[in-house]
């Protein structure tokens with residue numbers, strides 16, 4: 001059974017900047033899409049196309065100017081904050097700034113578990129954390145008890161993923177999770193997102209500007225430009241037979257190891 | 264017969280400071296032929312930028328030249344270190360003098376250098392033109408004057424200055440710069456604008472334009488396209504190719520960690536790992552038949568866009584982290600992460616092998632020992 | 634279901650601390666580790682105050698204004714001797730005792746001012762931008778007003794209006810007028826912290842605003858808070874000394890501070906060459922306090938600079 005996890009309708013965000021000469025910028029403009037259970041949807045677009053704006057609105061970190069977001073058919077405003085975050089979680093672009101450098105990396109995990117599983121005792125919490133770290137392919141003894149700067153970007157990003165998993169969410173918003181980590185560790189995060197989808201049926205909204213990664217990971221893609229959706233559909237349809245001129249131009253400028261512009 | 268323009272022999276450079284010594288470039292040797300576009304790739308922190316700094320002959324203050332030699336067109340950039348330790352102080356002074364003296368010439372005539380994230384380090388309160396004049400002052404000693412004083416009647420024969428040198432009029436210099444910018448596809452009026460009025464791509468092209476004003480023999484570009492959109496990246500790559508077509512620069516050292524971009528323009532590739540050169544090969548071979556296990560891992564971990572088919576089905580990441588460069592391992596630096604490691608790898612750093620006879624390639628890995 | 638209830642009873646048995654206490658105790662532990670040096674300094678200060686407190690509580694030393702040679706009108710001024718280290722003044726009071734009390738009270742005064750202004754700066758600087766909305770606008774408006782407010786003239790004005798002024802009023806006035814710059818500094822720090830991802834991550838753990846402020850924001854502005862505390866401490870002492878010098882300090886005359894000692898002796902001795910030690914010594918003590926605070930502040934700057942803190 002295919003079930004819609006999240007539906008976005010006419011989502012609009014208008015930023016107003018400047019005090020005297022006010023300038024309006026649309027972070028997102030009439031964006032509508034939905035994500036089904038167990039689906040990875042990629043949002044691709046160049047910088048400033050409004051990808052993060054949409055992610056933050058779905059994560060309730062930003063108030064939409066207009067439009068509706070529905071989780072499981074119910075408007076997200078009807079959910080209590082705590083309840084909502086048990087269903088939707090997110091990770092961000094910069095793994096380093098996602099940690100408070102004052103604390104060890106355990107801090108984010110403890111914070112999460114004391115809110116999602118507050119009734120569990122400490123030994124059980126530790127067991128759950130160790131298990132979850134196992135899912136993301138980390139060993140507790142080489143991660144816990146360390147400070148963020150002692151770990152690599154890939155490891156930090158996977159700990160944040162483990163944090164999300166503690167909530168057992170239905171939807172994961174991944175806002176450019178790989179763009180600040182080293183190329184050879186990127187595949188780790190990408191494969192992990194796929195694994196989560198396959199094993200636990202988590203839906204993923206994968207945001208990226210890297211067409212290659214979008215092609216590798218996603219079932220469907222949406223191409224965005226200046227806050228608006230240009231084109232959307234199944235990955236191969238959009239990437240192999242693009243209909244819009246913008247998509248064509250975008251794809252033709254993606255460097256690839258399969259073709260050479262100059263010989 | 265190909266002509267070698269840049270010859271690097273066992274180059275070593277370290278960062279010294281309160282944090283200790285970081286062996287950032289640790290014995291790198293390679294040759295660059297005229298007309299090559301050479302890629303230098305490797306993950307973050309492997310010493311790509313440090314190598315580029317050393318190649319300019321006057322590395323930034325924290326980075327110290329240790330040993331080895333860089334020869335550009337038969338001109339050595341460094342003095343050999345004295346055997347006698349007591350002469351070291353003297354040597355350092357001489358080294359500095361040499362660097363200062365030849366620096367201008369090296370920087371403008373021989374090597375054009377576009378440092379990493381240079382487009383972000385443009386002074387936001389200065390117009391591009393004043394940045395340009397500052398650069399000129401740094402490189403040719405004086406800022407071009409507005410007017411030539413009557414006492415010094417230096418005659419300028421040609422309206423268009425071919426070679427920018429002390430004594431040129433400012434307006435003439437600026438005209439030539441405008442002309443040069445025009446060739447790069449930039450608006451003439453770019454030099455009268457502030458950095459924030461330009462897009463990332465324009466800024467980067469302006470910086471490239473300024474460093475190629477003197478038609479350098481070699482252009483070293485350190486991550487010129489990272490942090491830019493793909494369409495802008497393509498524009499920049501076109502700019503580089505255009506520079507070559509016009510004959511402004513022929514040889515380019517292109518530093519990046521993005522293999523698909525490198526694959527578009529480079530014909531040779533250097534893979535660095537933990538401050539060492541681990542593989543030198545043709546770009547195509549790097550992608551299709553890499554020799555070193557690290558290169559293999561690197562190529563298999565990138566999700567490259569496939570315009571004519573579906574994506575690769577399986578990517579494999581390289582687990583682990585590169586070694587700390589403060590106390591680099593004695594043996595192969597890749598030992599901890601390598602799937603093909605042997606006992607010998609831990610004890611000794613492998614020498615260079617050339618497995619395929621007749622090819623201009625080399626690889627530092629014990630697997631290829633005969 | 635069964636496991637759930639057993640787990641609940643287990644956690645009840647363990648008597649687990651409530652989350653906010655948890656957060657605070659963790660915060661405290663981390664602070665102790667990170668700011669060890671600063672703690673030693675502050676503890677040193679408190680120990681110093683304690684020593685003064687004990688000294689002034691010794692029999693015969695409790696009253697700073699005790700008149701030593703009652704009834705003797707003339708020759709009551711004695712130069713320094715072994716008994717009276719700094720001699721006596723014309724009212725035949727022990728100058729050393731006056732200074733001892735003055736130092737103690739000045740330090741108390743400084744701590745009081747610092748506490749008041751740091752508290753106000755923290756509330757205005759952190760909670761304003763953090764809660765956002767009207768609060769933010771209001772707090773930044775108040776800060777800006779207080780910033781351009783002519784503090785010293787106003788303090789003088791208020792002080793001269795009041796017929797009786799207890800030292801608490803003076804402290805409140807000074808404390809309540811010396812926070813704006815500190816609030817500004819903290820505020821700008823909080824504004825940049827607010828945009829960092831770890832705040833978003835905490836929000837996604839469904840933490841309330843207050844908890845985020847305590848567990849995420851305060852540790853990161855703590856360096857500023859300690860700095861603000863030590864600077865307002867110094868400001869408090871010097872402002873009080875200045876006001877007392879003008880005779881606008883505590884009006885009861887029972888609260889002897891260094892400024893008061895200075896004022897008390899200025900007219901009589903400032904031109905008297907034989908008794909310069911009477912007005913010089915409180916001045917020297919004040920200067921010493923400032924020197925110590927300067928050293929403390931520069932040590933803070935060292936630790937707060939990430940570059941010098943590298944390997945912590």
Ligand SMILES: Nc1ncnc2c1ncn2[C@@H]1O[C@H](COP(=O)(O)OP(=O)(O)OP(=O)(O)O)[C@@H](O)[C@H]1O
Pocket residue numbers: 015016017025026027028045046047048049050051052053054209
């Ligand atoms: N707080 C803000 N105030 C004003 N404008 C904003 C704000 N945040 C974003 N914008 C604008 O909204 C547009 C979309 O921004 P957004 O960050 O969503 O883009 P993005 O697709 O995530 O880009 P990137 O790939 O660089 O992360 C941009 O034009 C940006 O300038």
Ligand SMILES: Nc1ncnc2c1ncn2[C@@H]1O[C@H](COP(=O)(O)OP(=O)(O)OP(=O)(O)O)[C@@H](O)[C@H]1O
Pocket residue numbers: 278280285287305306307308309310311312313314325379520588
């Ligand atoms: N100023 C410095 N002081 C001390 N160590 C430094 C300094 N700059 C770089 N390093 C160290 O030298 C090593 C090589 O750095 P370098 O900047 O050359 O790497 P890179 O390959 O250019 O990386 P990136 O892809 O991130 O630009 C790294 O381990 C880095 O930590």
Ligand code: SF4
Pocket residue numbers: 555556557595596597598601602603604605608613627628629630
């Ligand atoms: S030398 Fe050994 S450890 Fe190093 S890459 Fe080759 S096989 Fe692996």
Ligand SMILES: [Mg+2]
Pocket residue numbers: 051052053176
């Ligand atoms: Mg973004």
Ligand SMILES: [Mg+2]
Pocket residue numbers: 311312313379485
């Ligand atoms: Mg670099």
